[in-house]
Amino acid sequence: MRPDDLPVIRELELFAGMAEDNFEEVMRPAYLQRFPPQVELIAEGDAADFLHVVVEGSVELFAHDNGRETTLAIIHPVATFILAAVLRDAPYLMSARTLAPSRILMIPSENVRAVFERDAEFARSIVQELSIRYRDMAKSLKNQKLRTSVERLANYLLREYEEQGTTGIVNLAIDKKTLAALLGMTPENLSRAFNTLAPYGVIVDGAKISLTKVPDLRQLAKPNPLTDDPGT
Amino acid sequence: MRPDDLPVIRELELFAGMAEDNFEEVMRPAYLQRFPPQVELIAEGDAADFLHVVVEGSVELFAHDNGRETTLAIIHPVATFILAAVLRDAPYLMSARTLAPSRILMIPSENVRAVFERDAEFARSIVQELSIRYRDMAKSLKNQKLRTSVERLANYLLREYEEQGTTGIVNLAIDKKTLAALLGMTPENLSRAFNTLAPYGVIVDGAKISLTKVPDLRQLAKPNPLTDDPGT
DNA sequence: CGACGATTTGAATAGGATCAATGGGAGTGG
DNA sequence: CCACTCCCATTGATCCTATTCAAATCGTCG
Numbered sequence: 001m002r003p004d005d006l007p008v009i010r011e012l013e014l015f016a017g018m019a020e021d022n023f024e025e026v027m028r029p030a031y032l033q034r035f036p037p038q039v040e041l042i043a044e045g046d047a048a049d050f051l052h053v054v055v056e057g058s059v060e061l062f063a064h065d066n067g068r069e070t071t072l073a074i075i076h077p078v079a080t081f082i083l084a085a086v087l088r089d090a091p092y093l094m095s096a097r098t099l100a101p102s103r104i105l106m107i108p109s110e111n112v113r114a115v116f117e118r119d120a121e122f123a124r125s126i127v128q129e130l131s132i133r134y135r136d137m138a139k140s141l142k143n144q145k146l147r148t149s150v151e152r153l154a155n156y157l158l159r160e161y162e163e164q165g166t167t168g169i170v171n172l173a174i175d176k177k178t179l180a181a182l183l184g185m186t187p188e189n190l191s192r193a194f195n196t197l198a199p200y201g202v203i204v205d206g207a208k209i210s211l212t213k214v215p216d217l218r219q220l221a222k223p224n225p226l227t228d229d230p231g232t
Numbered sequence: 233m234r235p236d237d238l239p240v241i242r243e244l245e246l247f248a249g250m251a252e253d254n255f256e257e258v259m260r261p262a263y264l265q266r267f268p269p270q271v272e273l274i275a276e277g278d279a280a281d282f283l284h285v286v287v288e289g290s291v292e293l294f295a296h297d298n299g300r301e302t303t304l305a306i307i308h309p310v311a312t313f314i315l316a317a318v319l320r321d322a323p324y325l326m327s328a329r330t331l332a333p334s335r336i337l338m339i340p341s342e343n344v345r346a347v348f349e350r351d352a353e354f355a356r357s358i359v360q361e362l363s364i365r366y367r368d369m370a371k372s373l374k375n376q377k378l379r380t381s382v383e384r385l386a387n388y389l390l391r392e393y394e395e396q397g398t399t400g401i402v403n404l405a406i407d408k409k410t411l412a413a414l415l416g417m418t419p420e421n422l423s424r425a426f427n428t429l430a431p432y433g434v435i436v437d438g439a440k441i442s443l444t445k446v447p448d449l450r451q452l453a454k455p456n457p458l459t460d461d462p463g464t
Numbered sequence: 465c466g467a468c469g470a471t472t473t474g475a476a477t478a479g480g481a482t483c484a485a486t487g488g489g490a491g492t493g494g
Numbered sequence: 495c496c497a498c499t500c501c502c503a504t505t506g507a508t509c510c511t512a513t514t515c516a517a518a519t520c521g522t523c524g
Contacts, residue, residue, distance in 0.1 A: 044458055065378035065459050072373060084363040084370075093370050093458050116359070123355045127348070130362045131316040137369040138316075138325050141304060144376050145416050146297040148479070176503065184377050189480055191504050206489090206503095226276050226325050227297050380511070408471065421512055423472050438471095438521090 005032055005055060009105060012053070012078050014129050017121035026115050030107040041096045041104060048085035048092055050106040054078065057102025060178060061094045071181035072140070074099070074174060083129060086112055099174060132231055142227045149185040153193045154221035155228055156183060157202065161211055168214075172207040237264055237287060241337060244285070244310050246361050249353035258347050262339040273328045273336060280317035280324055282338040286310065289334025292410060293326045303413035304372070306331070306406060315361060318344055331406060364463055374459045381417040385425045386453035387460055388415060389434065393443055400446075404439040 006027065009015060015023055032055065035041070041052065044063055052059075059075040072094055075081050085092045086109045098104075116123055143152055156179075160170045172179060180190040194204050200220055201213025211217060225232075238259065241247060247255055264287065267273070273284065276295055284291075291307040304326055307313050317324045318341040330336075348355055375384055388411075392402045404411060412422040426436050432452055433445025443449060457464075 063374050063378070063458070065374055065456055066383070066454055068378045070374070070377040072370065072377075084366040087359055088363045088367070088464075090367070090464055091458065093367055093374070117352070117356070120349070120352065120355070123352070123359070124349070127319055127355065127359055127362065130359065130366060131320045134316040134362060134366045134369060135320070135322070135325055137366060137373060138304065141369060141373050141376065142295050142297055142302070142325070144373065145302040145304075146295070146300045150479095151298070186481060187503070188482080188505085192480090195504095222298050224297050226295070226323065232320075232322055382511095418513060419471070420473085420514085424512090427472095 005103075005105075008055065008078060009053065012080070014080060014125050015122070017125055018115070018119045019121070022115045022119045022122065026107055026111050029111055030105055032103055032105045035098045035102050035104060037098050037100055037102075039098045041098065042082065042092050042094075044093055044095045045091050048082060048088075048090060048109050050108055051080060051086045051112050052082060052096070053080050053105035053107070055103040055105050057098055057100040057104075058173065059096050059102060059104070060099050060174075061096050062181070063094045069181065070184065071178055073136075074178075074182060076173075080129065083126070083133065087116070087126070087130070089113070099178065135232065136230055139227050139230070144184050146227070149183060149189055150193045150196050151221060152183045152185075153190065154197060154200070154202075154217055155223050157197075157209060157211060158214070158218060158221055158223055159228055159230075161214065166214075168211055170209040170211060172209065175207075237335075237337075240287065240310060241285060244312070246312060246357045247354070249357055250347070250351045251353070254347045254351045254354065258339055258343050261343055262337055264335055264337045267330045267334050267336060269330050269332055269334075271330045273330065274314065274324050275327045276325055277323050280314060280320075280322060280341050282340055283312060283318045283344045284314060284328070285312050285337035285339070287335045287337050289330055289332040289336075290405070291328050291334060291336070292331050292406075293328050294413070295326045301413065302416065303410055305368075306410075306414060308405075312361065315358070315365065319348070319358070319362075321345070331410065367464065368462055371459050371462070376416050378459070381415060381421055382425045382428050383453060384415045384417075385422065386429060386432070386434075386449055387455050389429075389441060389443065390446070390450060390453055390455055391460055391462075393446065400443055402441040402443060404441065407439075 010023065041059065054075050054077050056077055059081065060071055061073045061075065061081060062069055062071045081096060082092055089109065116126060147155070157170055164170055176190055177187050180187045183190065185193070194202060197217070200217045201211055202217065203210040203212065242255065273291065286307050286309050288309055291313065292303055293305045293307065293313060294301055294303045313328060314324055321341065348358060379387070389402055396402055408422055409419050412419045415422065417425070426434060429449070432449045433443055434449065435442040435444065
């Protein structure tokens with residue numbers, strides 16, 4: 001691990017409050033590795049041997065059932081994933097693959113659990129992180145059950161619009177196939193959903209989406225903090 | 233609060249390991265209340281003032297968006313709900329209403345958080361509980377995104393079949409309208425889904441469902457522990 | 465017995481998925 | 495630099511799933 005990576009990880013909310021020697025104990029056996037895109041990091045059903053941290057790049061969480069596949073979340077730096085499985089020492093419920101060239105930190109699960117027992121600040125952070133994850137998952141479920149696919153797309157675009165600085169241009173960070181799976185539809189249907197949004201000022205040019213009538217789009221999407229705002 | 237209620241709550245996994253005086257501190261300001269059916273206990277958007285424990289009866293967690301409503305979970309005794317909102321001191325993401333006459337224990341959020349800071353065993357239990365909840369939510373999302381409504385119903389029936397002792401008779405504990413919302417469909421569609429399952433040995437008589445061809449039903453449903461098994 | 469809500473059934477519609485075919489870059493090799 | 499290939503994305507046609515609207519039926523409770 002490069003020495004200048006540690007401070008970045010230290011600043012992760014999950015690790016920020018913990019005692020220095022505990023931090024070192026967690027990190028000593030950890031290793032940081034580079035992966036090309038489309039590498040499967042973990043598979044659902046596997047034992048949760050490592051807590052993963054996306055330091056650079058991006059990671060897709062996906063799952064299978066019945067031969068079908070769906071995307072459950074996209075993880076951007078710097079954030080952890082599969083924390084719950086690690087804490088319960090249970091099989092992963094989702095698989096993960098890199099979307100971009102990525103650097104992933106892997107911390108042996110038992111070290112996470114050991115230090116959790118000992119460091120109250122770390123325990124507190126873990127609870128906060130888990131609570132956020134739980135709530136994000138609840139929001140995803142509401143999004144999926146209460147909205148049509150066009151509404152989900154509209155709300156996704158508005159969220160990206162806010163996060164990317166309300167410039168009127170939204171750049172899709174993931175390809176449309178993956179976006180379709182994330183939004184719970186087929187690629188064909190995503191294409192049609194974009195067309196449906198054209199009258200609301202949504203202009204598609206590859207991965208560059210222009211939003212020219214945000215108020216109209218917002219009226220259609222009816223965004224709701226209790227369904228959309230991530231990380232609260 | 234009746235004195236003989238405390239031991240039941242003490243046995244809740246969430247409270248089992250904590251020190252006696254901490255348990256008392258959490259419980260002193262708590263109160264246990266009876267509610268008739270269909271009482272709204274909390275509303276999404278409200279501040280999380282109390283951690284709720286279903287001691288008797290049952291509670292439906294539901295949510296709105298866009299004027300639509302859906303059911304996210306049914307809570308049976310003895311279990312907590314809205315733990316994540318309490319821990320983050322954030323607004324509830326879901327509303328809750330009693331389905332049956334119920335007794336609900338309400339613990340002020342700040343007491344939960346205060347004792348959490350102090351009692352490592354309690355912190356550990358909270359993390360386990362939250363992890364389970366997170367994973368259950370992830371399973372629900374997989375269930376919703378990867379299965380058709382007939383498949384969801386079939387898997388629901390098989391789960392109930394197992395939990396009710398594999399007698400061949402499943403009793404629906406909730407009315408069909410609520411079941412439909414839980415499974416993410418309309419009541420009309422639930423009715424039709426039951427008809428679709430008739431060739432697989434599903435016989436409906438009010439709330440009493442007979443399963444006469446469980447192997448056939450299982451073959452259709454293709455249950456998957458990573459999507460179905462609750463509480464792991 | 466009558467009223468009301470829950471459930472079921474029917475018919476029409478809408479939302480999405482599937483299948484098939486075409487257009488369009490990005491990267492590769494000549 | 496250009497042709498070739500491959501994969502992604504789009505479009506069209508059709509099918510299937512699920513919702514909506516309407517009406518009939520059933521059960522339960524006062």
